[in-house]
Amino acid sequence: MLAQISTTNDKSIHLPLKKKILLVEDEVLFAKAVVKRLQKAGFECEHAETLHDARLLIKQFEPDMALLDMRLPDGNGLDLLSDFVAKNVNTIVMTAFGDVTDAVNAIKMGAIDYLKKPIDLEELLLIIQKNEKTTDLQTSLDYSRQRDTVVNESVQLIGESAAMQSVRQQIARIAQLSALSDAVQPTVLIAGETGTGKDVVARYLHAHCENRDKPFVHVDCASLPSELIESELFGHEKGAFTNAVATRPGLIESAEDGTLFLDEIGELPLGLQAKLLNVLERRMVRRLGSTKERPVQARIIAATNRDLYEMSNEGRFRSDLYYRLNVITMQMPPLRDRGQDILLLAYYFKQLTEKRYALPHHEFSSNAMMAIQSYDWPGNVREMRHQISRAVLMCTQPQITDIDLGLPQSLTMSTTQALAAELPLTLEDAEKVMLLNALEQARNNVSKAARILGITRMTMRYRMDKHGIAL
Numbered sequence: 001m002l003a004q005i006s007t008t009n010d011k012s013i014h015l016p017l018k019k020k021i022l023l024v025e026d027e028v029l030f031a032k033a034v035v036k037r038l039q040k041a042g043f044e045c046e047h048a049e050t051l052h053d054a055r056l057l058i059k060q061f062e063p064d065m066a067l068l069d070m071r072l073p074d075g076n077g078l079d080l081l082s083d084f085v086a087k088n089v090n091t092i093v094m095t096a097f098g099d100v101t102d103a104v105n106a107i108k109m110g111a112i113d114y115l116k117k118p119i120d121l122e123e124l125l126l127i128i129q130k131n132e133k134t135t136d137l138q139t140s141l142d143y144s145r146q147r148d149t150v151v152n153e154s155v156q157l158i159g160e161s162a163a164m165q166s167v168r169q170q171i172a173r174i175a176q177l178s179a180l181s182d183a184v185q186p187t188v189l190i191a192g193e194t195g196t197g198k199d200v201v202a203r204y205l206h207a208h209c210e211n212r213d214k215p216f217v218h219v220d221c222a223s224l225p226s227e228l229i230e231s232e233l234f235g236h237e238k239g240a241f242t243n244a245v246a247t248r249p250g251l252i253e254s255a256e257d258g259t260l261f262l263d264e265i266g267e268l269p270l271g272l273q274a275k276l277l278n279v280l281e282r283r284m285v286r287r288l289g290s291t292k293e294r295p296v297q298a299r300i301i302a303a304t305n306r307d308l309y310e311m312s313n314e315g316r317f318r319s320d321l322y323y324r325l326n327v328i329t330m331q332m333p334p335l336r337d338r339g340q341d342i343l344l345l346a347y348y349f350k351q352l353t354e355k356r357y358a359l360p361h362h363e364f365s366s367n368a369m370m371a372i373q374s375y376d377w378p379g380n381v382r383e384m385r386h387q388i389s390r391a392v393l394m395c396t397q398p399q400i401t402d403i404d405l406g407l408p409q410s411l412t413m414s415t416t417q418a419l420a421a422e423l424p425l426t427l428e429d430a431e432k433v434m435l436l437n438a439l440e441q442a443r444n445n446v447s448k449a450a451r452i453l454g455i456t457r458m459t460m461r462y463r464m465d466k467h468g469i470a471l
């Protein structure tokens with residue numbers, strides 16, 4: 001299980017919690033051995049000898065997983081299994097040697113696995129750990145499924161530059177079209193460097209269309225684990241593969257009549273690009289393991305910070321999919337090209353932070369305003385949001401100066417040079433220098449920086465967090 005803690009920015013951090021396992025077993029000596037072994041392996045464990053006690057513990061202890069014996073003094077373990085399944089508690093049943101019927105019934109009812117007695121403790125531990133990994137992935141996926149289904153009407157798109165006005169006009173036109181006809185809505189592609197506001201534009205578009213009260217499903221193609229991406233997108237039938245314990249609609253289907261936002265579409269594996277193209281062309285989706293096709297009504301918006309045209313020329317992105325996506329394209333300009341919008345955004349983020357933390361009003365000094373306008377913002381609006389919020393939070397004077405902003409340009413040396421100059425470097429420092437260098441080369445594009453270093457995007461993110469590198 002993962003605890004979600006909101007941070008001051010738009011991301012969340014996940015802290016691992018101890019998994020809770022409830023053992024329902026009337027053989028006391030065996031139960032003690034299991035509890036001891038599981039506690040040693042880092043689990044929190046409770047033991048119930050009867051169905052009655054187990055029912056009380058389900059409420060009080062709220063287990064993540066259960067180990068359930070079939071023959072209990074006050075009834076059959078199967079009677080309790082439905083309680084566990086209803087509460088999404090992954091349950092492994094323990095059956096008497098040779099009792100296949102119970103095991104089959106338990107799996108049909110939703111148990112995730114079964115073990116025959118006598119039970120080998122190490123085998124039991126292996127099964128639990130295997131399940132733990134799958135649930136962790138599932139939990140984070142469930143979270144990403146839920147977190148974006150509601151779009152706040154008040155999504156703000158700040159900017160008056162010609163480029164931003166053109167984006168707004170395009171959005172207004174698309175919204176107008178969606179009000180005019182029930183026909184399939186054209187696909188929208190939002191392109192632009194990282195942090196330019198592609199996600200904001202997708203939400204703003206959804207919030208201004210007829211279907212604004214329908215789900216907005218955000219799929220980050222770069223962070224979905226490759227082994228789960230297909231079933232997550234397309235869904236699956238029960239039994240389509242190991243661990244497919246229940247039928248589950250995919251993210252495409254869960255967008256219903258709303259919006260499906262395919263973020264970082266350039267990261268989608270080639271095999272799935274073909275399947276997605278099929279969905280876009282035929283507006284039908286088929287779950288893994290199913291023969292039935294279901295209609296897809298959702299508006300589809302894709303976003304990318306990569307050059308899909310170049311990728312398609314190099315054979316890394318299907319050109320047919322590129323042309324299919326490229327019906328209406330909105331190009332988000334880099335922040336450095338937005339003229340007066342730079343200061344507008346700086347004031348907006350200053351006020352936002354002051355309001356959020358109930359801080360007194362600040363002004364920017366003229367040097368600060370010059371620094372904001374002359375800096376080239378490689379991380380675009382996201383970088384500005386972080387820098388301004390940090391400066392507002394740390395500034396104890398009524399005026400925010402260029403020093404408070406601490407923009408890299410105002411330093412005599414770049415951060416990486418400064419770090420490298422501090423010899424001798426520890427291994428930790430050397431790693432930080434490599435990360436910063438790669439980010440600098442990739443103009444703060446995390447996926448690109450990860451590729452430069454030959455590591456995955458997730459590893460890159462983890463290492464950036466470790467060194468406190470925020471973009």
Ligand SMILES: Nc1ncnc2c1ncn2[C@@H]1O[C@H](COP(=O)(O)OP(=O)(O)OP(=O)(O)O)[C@@H](O)[C@H]1O
Nearest residue numbers: 010156157158194195196197198199200305381382
């Ligand atoms: N025009 C804008 N008005 C207000 N806030 C904005 C605007 N553009 C971006 N932001 C803010 O900047 C941050 C980054 O924006 P967003 O996540 O939309 O960028 P992105 O282009 O999707 O980035 P990435 O390519 O890394 O996914 C968010 O906190 C967002 O709220």
